[in-house]
Amino acid sequence: MDLVALLAIQVLYAIASLALISVGLAIIFGMMRVINLAHGEFLMLGGYAAIVATSHGISIWIAMLVVAPIVVGLIGVIVERTIIRFLYGRMIDTMLATWGLSLFLVGLTTAIFGNTTVGISAPLGSFQIGAYRTSVYTLFVIAVAAVVLAVIFAVMRWTRLGLIARGTMQNANMAAALGVNPPRVYAVTFGVGAALSGLAGAVLAPVSGVFPTIGVAYVAKSFITVIGGGAAILSGTVSASALFGTINQIATFVTTPVFGEVALLAAAIILIRLLPQGITGRFFRRGL
Amino acid sequence: MRVNRRTFMQGTAATAAAGMFSSSAWAEEPINVASIHDLSGGLDIYGKPMVDAMTLAIEEANAAGGLLGRQLKLINYDTQSNMQLYTQFAQQAALKDKVAVVHGGITSASREVIRPVLDKFKTLYFYNTQYEGGVCDRNQFDTGVTPAQTVEKLVPYAMKKWGKKVYVIAADYNYGQITSQWVKKYVTENGGEVPAIDFFPLDVTNFGPTISKIQAAKPDFVWSALVGGAHISFYRQWAAAGMRKSIPMASTTFAVGNEHIVLSPDECNGMLICYNYFQDLKNPVNEKFVASFLKRFGADYPNITELAMGTYQGFRLWAEAVKKAGSVDRMKVIEALETGISIDAPSGKVTIDPPTHHCVLDVHIAEVADKKLKVLEDFAQQKPADTAAVCDLIKNPTDNQQYVIKI
Numbered sequence: 001m002d003l004v005a006l007l008a009i010q011v012l013y014a015i016a017s018l019a020l021i022s023v024g025l026a027i028i029f030g031m032m033r034v035i036n037l038a039h040g041e042f043l044m045l046g047g048y049a050a051i052v053a054t055s056h057g058i059s060i061w062i063a064m065l066v067v068a069p070i071v072v073g074l075i076g077v078i079v080e081r082t083i084i085r086f087l088y089g090r091m092i093d094t095m096l097a098t099w100g101l102s103l104f105l106v107g108l109t110t111a112i113f114g115n116t117t118v119g120i121s122a123p124l125g126s127f128q129i130g131a132y133r134t135s136v137y138t139l140f141v142i143a144v145a146a147v148v149l150a151v152i153f154a155v156m157r158w159t160r161l162g163l164i165a166r167g168t169m170q171n172a173n174m175a176a177a178l179g180v181n182p183p184r185v186y187a188v189t190f191g192v193g194a195a196l197s198g199l200a201g202a203v204l205a206p207v208s209g210v211f212p213t214i215g216v217a218y219v220a221k222s223f224i225t226v227i228g229g230g231a232a233i234l235s236g237t238v239s240a241s242a243l244f245g246t247i248n249q250i251a252t253f254v255t256t257p258v259f260g261e262v263a264l265l266a267a268a269i270i271l272i273r274l275l276p277q278g279i280t281g282r283f284f285r286r287g288l
Numbered sequence: 289m290r291v292n293r294r295t296f297m298q299g300t301a302a303t304a305a306a307g308m309f310s311s312s313a314w315a316e317e318p319i320n321v322a323s324i325h326d327l328s329g330g331l332d333i334y335g336k337p338m339v340d341a342m343t344l345a346i347e348e349a350n351a352a353g354g355l356l357g358r359q360l361k362l363i364n365y366d367t368q369s370n371m372q373l374y375t376q377f378a379q380q381a382a383l384k385d386k387v388a389v390v391h392g393g394i395t396s397a398s399r400e401v402i403r404p405v406l407d408k409f410k411t412l413y414f415y416n417t418q419y420e421g422g423v424c425d426r427n428q429f430d431t432g433v434t435p436a437q438t439v440e441k442l443v444p445y446a447m448k449k450w451g452k453k454v455y456v457i458a459a460d461y462n463y464g465q466i467t468s469q470w471v472k473k474y475v476t477e478n479g480g481e482v483p484a485i486d487f488f489p490l491d492v493t494n495f496g497p498t499i500s501k502i503q504a505a506k507p508d509f510v511w512s513a514l515v516g517g518a519h520i521s522f523y524r525q526w527a528a529a530g531m532r533k534s535i536p537m538a539s540t541t542f543a544v545g546n547e548h549i550v551l552s553p554d555e556c557n558g559m560l561i562c563y564n565y566f567q568d569l570k571n572p573v574n575e576k577f578v579a580s581f582l583k584r585f586g587a588d589y590p591n592i593t594e595l596a597m598g599t600y601q602g603f604r605l606w607a608e609a610v611k612k613a614g615s616v617d618r619m620k621v622i623e624a625l626e627t628g629i630s631i632d633a634p635s636g637k638v639t640i641d642p643p644t645h646h647c648v649l650d651v652h653i654a655e656v657a658d659k660k661l662k663v664l665e666d667f668a669q670q671k672p673a674d675t676a677a678v679c680d681l682i683k684n685p686t687d688n689q690q691y692v693i694k695i
Contacts, residue, residue, distance in 0.1 A: 003504055010496045017494070115332045117517035119524060121552050126530025132503045135528035138496070206528075208493035208521045213330065217491050217518070252497040257488050258460060260497070 002130025007253060009129075013138045015245035016145035017204060021218050022225040022237050023148060024197030029226055030233040031169045031189045034084055035091060037098040039222055040215020041105040042194050046072045046201025047210035048109060054120050060206075065144075068202030069195040076194020080187050088186070102215065109212040119209035137206065144203050148196065153234055165189060224268045230278020239279045244268065318361035319354075319616055321346065321603075322381035324392030324402065329369025330490065330517050333545035334394045337596035338416065339364060342391060344584050345603040355610050363387065371401050378402040382409035388616040389606050391416060391599060395515070396463040400690065403428060407688065412618045414606060416598035418544070418563065420466035421646075421672065422691040424679035427618075429625060430646045431602040431638070432595070433564045435470035436674035437651050439540060441667050442562035443474040445653055446538040449560075451508025452480035457498065457522070458513035459541075460487035467513045467540055469693050470674070483507060488522075490515060495522045499529050512539040520547055527555035536560075548656045549590050559656045564649050565597035565635040566661050574634035591661075601633045601647075605640060626682075637669065643680045646672035 025039045036042075049071040053063035079101065087094045124136035156162035168175040168185045176182050201210075201218075208214065225244060229236025247267045252260030275282050323342045325335035346362045354360055363385055365377035374393070381387045382405065389412045393399035399415050403425060406413040413428045421434030447454070454475045458464030464487060472482045483505045486498055502510060514522055523542075526532060538560040542548065548556055567578060577600075582589055608631055610616055613624035630639035636650035651670050654661045678691040 003500070006500050006503075007497075010500055013496060014494070110328070115328055115330070115517075117333075117520050117550060119520070119550070121555060122524065122528040126528065132500065133530040133534070134496075134500070135525070135530065137528055207525060209517070209524065211330070211517050214493075214518075217493055249497055253501060256486055257492050257494075257498065261489075 002132055005129050006132045006134055007250075009134060009138060009142075010253070011246050011249045012142050014249040015241045016142040017200075017207075018221060018225050018241035018245045019149060019237055020141070020145045020200035020203065021197075022222040022229075022241060023152065023233075024193040024195075024200065025222045026226045026229065026233045026237045027152075027196065028190055028193035030231065030236075031165065031193075032084075032088065032186055033091060034088070034094045034190075035098065036193075037095055037219070038079070038102040038105060038215075039098075039197060040217070040219030041102045041109075042072050042076065042197035042215075043201035043204075043218050044109065044210060044212065044215045045075060045105065046198030047205035047214070048113060048118075049198060050202035050205050051118055051120055051210060060120060060123055064202040064205070065199065069199040072198025072201070073191045073195030076197075077187055077191040079194070080190035084190060085183060085186065106212045106215070113212065115212060117209045117211045120206050122206035141203055141207070144199075148199070149234065149238060156234070221264075224264070228268055228271050228278055230275070230280035232280035232284060235284040236278055236280040239284065243271070243279070316358070318359040319356075320361050320363055320385050320387040322363050322365065322377075322385065322387040322390040322392065323599075324365045324367055324374065324377050324381065324390060326369045326394055326398075327364070327366040331369040331394050333517060334417075334593075334595055337546075337591075337593045338394070338599040340585055340589075341581075341592070341596035341600040342603060344581055345600050345607075347584070348580070349603075349607055355607055356614065356616070365392075367392075367398070371398060374398045374401040375405055378405040378411075379409070382406060382411040387411065388610075388618075389414060389621075391602055391606075393417065394595070395461065396420060396466075397461050399423070400462070410618055412606075412621060414602040416602035417595055418540075418598065420463050420470065421674040422466070422678060422693070424644070424675065424681065424687045424689055424691060426622065426645070426681050426685050426688070428645060429602070429605070429640065430644075430672075430675075431605060432598045432647075433649065433651060433670075434646065434672050434674050435467060435474075435540070436672060437564075437649070437670040438562040439467070439470050440474055440673075441651060441670075442538055442540075442560060442653055443471065443480075444478050445562075445665070446509055446511075446536075446560050447475070447478050447480050450536050452478075453505075453507045454480055454482050454509060454511050455502050455505055455507035456482055456485040456511045456513070457502075458485065458487055459515035459519065460489045461515075463515065464513045466692055468511075471511050471513070471540075473693065488514065488519065491518050493518050493521045495525045498522075499525060499531065502535070503531070507535065510535055510537045512537055513541050514539075515541055516545070520550060523547065523551055523555050527551075532556070532558070543591075543656065543661055544594050546591050546593065548661065549659050553656075553658045556656050557658065560653060560664075561656070561661070562651055562653045563594040564651055565592075565594050566652055566654055566663055567592045568661065568663060569635065569652070571634070571636065573632055577634040597633075597635055601631065601635065601638050604631050604633060605629060605638065605647075639669075641672055641676070643682045644672050644675040645681060646675050648672070 046068040049068040050063045053067040122137040126135045172182045225240045229240035248264040251263035367373040391414045416431045418432035456468045458468040468485045609624040613620040626642045639648045652663045653665045654663045
């Protein structure tokens with residue numbers, strides 16, 4: 001029984017971490033149709049931002065939850081203003097540009113921080129479930145994911161900012177005709193997407209450590225989640241994370257991590273074959 | 289430019305003269321030594337200290353007048369943790385730079401990439417990394433420790449200390465696959481059991497389900513043969529789950545990439561390891577070596593690793609053989625090495641074992657203690673018994689394969 005509880009926490013954690021690493025990408029892709037191949041590097045930069053801030057004596061909580069999103073959000077805005085804004089509507093070109101950006105960021109961080117793994121110890125210690133132990137930090141990651149998703153929902157659903165963003169997403173020309181400034185909406189949205197990626201990278205840094213090429217480990221999974229989720233940003237991310245996270249974690253537990261990854265990829269392939277528009281192409285169509 | 293008869297004659301005369309001059313100066317040309325290691329990418333935690341040790345070894349040799357009256361020239365090839373570059377650089381070293389010897393390869397996968405290349409182009413090869421054992425190739429010398437030298441000692445030590453049930457986790461390529469079989473063999477021989485062996489690709493960073501699985505299996509201790517930067521997160525997650533205090537750990541790979549410095553003491557104290565070399569070994573040769581190493585690379589150098597020492601000793605053995613052979617010719621040097629050449633190295637006496645081309649050397653069990661490695665027990669002059677059981681290059685000089693243990 002306690003093993004089931006432990007496993008349930010692990011599954012929730014897998015869902016939470018998938019949702020966290022994907023939501024920034026989902027916003028950028030869903031709103032602007034920009035395929036951001038530098039997404040993994042935004043996560044990596046979030047990790048470094050948190051670690052550098054912590055080593056300068058800033059509390060680990062502020063470093064992860066405040067410093068990292070602000071730093072990466074600013075980087076996102078700079079990237080949008082200098083590179084992305086010239087490429088809206090040119091999907092292949094944005095892929096090429098962001099891939100170049102990804103290589104540049106990997107090279108830059110390698111030059112600055114070296115290629116060794118750095119990390120911070122996960123705070124909060126561990127707790128007991130029956131005969132088993134697991135880290136409290138796992139619960140913290142789940143909580144962060146829940147709060148992030150709730151805040152995104154609230155902003156999109158109930159604020160004027162969310163209304164403008166949704167409107168621009170649906171029809172940029174009509175939004176512009178009604179007095180909205182789409183380039184500004186895009187810049188802000190790209191910044192928010194980057195900031196969320198920074199937050200995710202920082203929150204996961206104590207678990208996985210950080211090195212310049214860690215983005216590669218994240219980027220494929222986040223793309224699979226976003227594509228699997230489909231057009232709706234929130235419900236797509238949540239439903240795809242839930243599906244893939246559960247399959248991955250249970251397959252890993254029952255067999256080995258190799259088959260866990262295989263199961264995740266196989267599930268993604270079958271899903272896209274059956275639902276080419278992603279989960280929200282068929283279900284939860286009116287979701288956010 | 290117009291070429292008439294006169295300028296043509298001048299040109300060819302100059303070329304001929306240059307040719308004569310360079311051939312007369314041939315004896316003064318340096319001996320090229322290749323170092324093929326990953327200096328960037330995920331494996332550079334292992335490669336950098338190896339190249340530093342190689343650099344020091346060559347500088348020392350040159351300061352002492354070089355070899356056979358010629359200076360040595362180190363050519364570094366950075367393979368960037370990329371297997372394709374291993375093939376390319378091994379060919380370049382053998383064919384273009386015509387090196388006398390190649391030292392290099394870190395993972396067993398990379399060794400198996402360059403070994404056939406260097407066999408084909410008849411270039412002597414030293415593999416200086418601790419590995420799973422069993423390579424039998426007259427063109428290659430292995431100066432690192434193998435499971436019969438380390439696992440055989442560490443398994444009974446850890447079992448006596450902690451108990452008989454051992455859960456093995458290993459990196460998913462030939463090193464981890466084979467080493468975990470050796471661990472299982474020695475655990476079984478010592479009356480213990482291995483409930484499971486789990487393998488992880490080198491980029492796995494989420495170990496949550498595995499940690500639950502290990503807890504469900506309730507082993508007395510965990511044996512880690514994890515490799516590389518991503519796998520460090522296992523130790524973090526293990527400690528974060530509060531497991532370090534309840535289930536102890538032994539490893540054949542930990543600290544080789546300075547994991548004990550990257551992690552906090554709270555995440556790895558008490559782990560048991562077994563290698564040929566530790567920086568804190570107390571002997572005059574080592575004290576002198578550490579002093580000159582730190583002088584060359586800075587007093588804040590984190591730790592001189594097992595692999596760095598393997599590389600240093602590998603070069604010294606080769607240099608000793610060149611002196612004995614009086615030549616850098618490949619066959620003459622191999623024959624000199626096969627006389628059972630021996631050096632007084634910082635890790636103690638190191639001798640080439642002629643039938644296996646591996647080394648007889650000292651090993652030590654140590655414990656991770658507050659970012660240091662505390663030596664607990666010494667085992668003098670261990671033979672490479674695993675490889676010796678299958679490989680005899682005196683009887684079968686043409687043998688050329690890696691034997692894999694069957695259990």
